[in-house]
Amino acid sequence: MSRYLKLADSQRAHITSLRMAIVLLALLALGLGIGWYRAPQN
Numbered sequence: 001m002s003r004y005l006k007l008a009d010s011q012r013a014h015i016t017s018l019r020m021a022i023v024l025l026a027l028l029a030l031g032l033g034i035g036w037y038r039a040p041q042n
Helices: 002-038
Strands: none
Touching: none
């Protein structure tokens, strides 16, 4: 049973880290999009 709980905890930690990476990438894309939108035309 302990082995299963250890596996579940490691999977949960990995999913959490992946979610944080997705949020960081989304914020980066948002920042780049805003910068691109606000850049001068010429």
